[in-house]
Amino acid sequence: xxxxxxxxxxPRCTRSATSAPTGIATCRWAGRSTERRSxxxxxxxxxxxxxxxxxxxxxxxRLIVGASLTAATAAATLRxxxxxxxxxxLGDEPHEPYExxxxxxxxxRGEEPAEELFVRPPGWWEEQEIEVRLGTVxxxxxxRAGAVTFGDGGSIPFDAALVATGVRNRVLDVPGAGLxxxxxxxxIPDADAIRARALGASRVVIVGMGFIGAExxxxxxxxxxxxxxxxxxxxxxxxxxxxxxxxxxxLIHRDHGVELVFGDDVERFEGSGRVERVIxxxxxxxxxxxxxxxxxxxPNVEVMAGxxxxxxxxxxxxxxxxxxxxxxxxxxxxxxxxxxxxxKIRVEHFDNAIKMGEHVAGAMLGSDAPFDDPHWFWSxxxxxxIQMGGVxxxxxxxxxxxxxxxxxxxxxLDPAGVLRACVSLDWPRDVRRALPLIRREVAPDxxxxxxxxxxxxTLDPARA
Numbered sequence: 357x358x359x360x361x362x363x364x365x366x367p368r369c370t371r372s373a374t375s376a377p378t379g380i381a382t383c384r385w386a387g388r389s390t391e392r393r394s395x396x397x398x399x400x401x402x403x404x405x406x407x408x409x410x411x412x413x414x415x416x417x418r419l420i421v422g423a424s425l426t427a428a429t430a431a432a433t434l435r436x437x438x439x440x441x442x443x444x445x446l447g448d449e450p451h452e453p454y455e456x457x458x459x460x461x462x463x464x465r466g467e468e469p470a471e472e473l474f475v476r477p478p479g480w481w482e483e484q485e486i487e488v489r490l491g492t493v494x495x496x497x498x499x500r501a502g503a504v505t506f507g508d509g510g511s512i513p514f515d516a517a518l519v520a521t522g523v524r525n526r527v528l529d530v531p532g533a534g535l536x537x538x539x540x541x542x543x544i545p546d547a548d549a550i551r552a553r554a555l556g557a558s559r560v561v562i563v564g565m566g567f568i569g570a571e572x573x574x575x576x577x578x579x580x581x582x583x584x585x586x587x588x589x590x591x592x593x594x595x596x597x598x599x600x601x602x603x604x605x606x607l608i609h610r611d612h613g614v615e616l617v618f619g620d621d622v623e624r625f626e627g628s629g630r631v632e633r634v635i636x637x638x639x640x641x642x643x644x645x646x647x648x649x650x651x652x653x654x655p656n657v658e659v660m661a662g663x664x665x666x667x668x669x670x671x672x673x674x675x676x677x678x679x680x681x682x683x684x685x686x687x688x689x690x691x692x693x694x695x696x697x698x699x700k701i702r703v704e705h706f707d708n709a710i711k712m713g714e715h716v717a718g719a720m721l722g723s724d725a726p727f728d729d730p731h732w733f734w735s736x737x738x739x740x741x742i743q744m745g746g747v748x749x750x751x752x753x754x755x756x757x758x759x760x761x762x763x764x765x766x767x768x769l770d771p772a773g774v775l776r777a778c779v780s781l782d783w784p785r786d787v788r789r790a791l792p793l794i795r796r797e798v799a800p801d802x803x804x805x806x807x808x809x810x811x812x813x814t815l816d817p818a819r820a
Contacts, residue, residue: 416441418720419514421494421504421659423447425455425706426688427520428475429713430720435484437721444487444512446494446504451544452481453488457706459547460571461736465578466551470544497659499681504659516720519660519671519686520713523653523704528563532625538647541568550648554581557645561585561634563622565592567735569650570605574737577612584615584642586622586634597742598749601766601779604759608740617642653704655690670702675726677716687716696728697797698747705733730794732787743787746777746794754805757783765790773799792816 418434420427423445431445447453454473462468481488496505497519503511525540527533539550554560554576562569565587573583589595591602592609606616620636625647627633634642655670663681670692673679677687688709692702708731715727735742740762750768757764765780765787774797778790789812793800796818804810813819 417515418443420445420518422520423453424520424522424688425709426713428453429710430518430717431486433714433717446489446492448493450491459541460568461575464547464551464575494659499684516683518716520688521656521690523655523689526652526654528649528651530622530624535625535627535631537631538625540649553646559644560646561642561644562648564650570737572648573614586617586620588621590618604762612738676719676724677727678719685716685719687712696726701747703731707732730791741782743780743784745787745791749777754802756806756808767805775800786812789813
């Protein structure tokens with residue numbers, strides 16, 4: 357039986373290594389009919405919501421603002437965990453929930469159809485009696501009234517709500533930013549526009565070399581497009597990986613023909629109706645047909661305006677992912693949460709979106725367990741694979757492998773010797789094995805970290 361392509365961030369899944377780094381299990385859908393429901397809810401003849409409606413005047417309701425991966429995961433997990441009340445998901449895009457990583461990778465290169473991006477197969481949401489309202493912009497979440505409101509004065513009541521509104525791209529506010537051909541990447545139509553224009557471009561300039569900028573550059577070079585990157589900092593991925601590891605990533609891109617301009621920024625874009633060149637603050641002029649701006653994001657907090665929770669850094673939640681209002685939760689890219697190990701943090705990546713979605717569903721059903729995931733993500737660039745565990749890098753780096761050979765796992769320790777993060781390049785096994793050590797704040801033996809022959813799992817006291 358062929359394996360289904362549908363990815364499933366919810367409770368029931370099968371293992372697949374086709375869409376994640378080597379050795380990493382991801383979830384894909386394994387069924388096509390009533391098997392899509394969890395064992396607790398699957399019946400051939402009766403919907404769980406219909407059962408509730410037959411016995412109550414108004415079923416209990418859970419409302420999700422956003423149709424992100426976090427939102428979709430939370431909705432699927434709620435159903436799979438036995439919640440049989442009304443479940444509504446409100447998204448401002450015209451598309452059902454989809455995964456964004458492919459937008460800068462396989463989908464951008466034309467190697468993956470749009471159907472591969474979607475979280476669930478066609479008709480799944482209806483089968484689960486999850487109301488998905490697309491193209492819907494929520495104006496406000498009102499915890500006191502227990503309702504979300506819309507610009508036209510309409511509203512929907514809720515017993516509990518999840519804010520999973522994600523982030524939006526930062527805008528580069530310089531002259532010429534409105535010229536045709538100055539694009540950004542966040543949604544499916546953005547990737548479509550970039551691919552269509554890049555294939556006929558003589559040169560593409562990418563502004564910013566975080567993960568999005570680096571991944572777009574790699575994909576465009578694989579399509580044969582000439583690429584120049586303009587980056588404010590001194591090396592690739594500086595704010596995430598630091599100078600030493602960022603310099604290795606820089607060399608990979610140079611080897612693939614990317615022109616890199618570091619320590620400079622865009623002063624203006626020029627062109628007659630359409631972008632024709634980029635002028636930098638240091639006076640460089642770069643001719644181009646297309647610009648892709650990737651200078652970071654900012655969280656979509658506006659729906660909580662007036663409630664004291666809409667900080668510039670995200671919507672404040674506790675370790676459970678609950679706001680100060682017991683009926684409102686926040687998760688995913690938009691949530692600034694109290695992490696038991698890392699303190700107050702906000703994290704933007706694919707794996708966190710899934711795990712937060714699963715966790716917040718439990719919280720919405722009454723669980724008080726803290727969200728303590730040590731965080732893990734990956735980035736594919738050309739034939740290289742970067743993985744990272746933990747949140748912040750420290751100055752004390754212990755290296756297993758070789759930077760010069762571009763194959764290593766770097767461990768980062770705090771002054772007390774506690775492992776706080778790790779980063780690997782084409783060395784995938786050890787990052788996953790280090791995650792329990794990060795979660796438990798283990799201070800491992802340095803010699804053991806240096807030795808590739810030492811299985812990191814033996815350093816976990818919980819396994820002793």
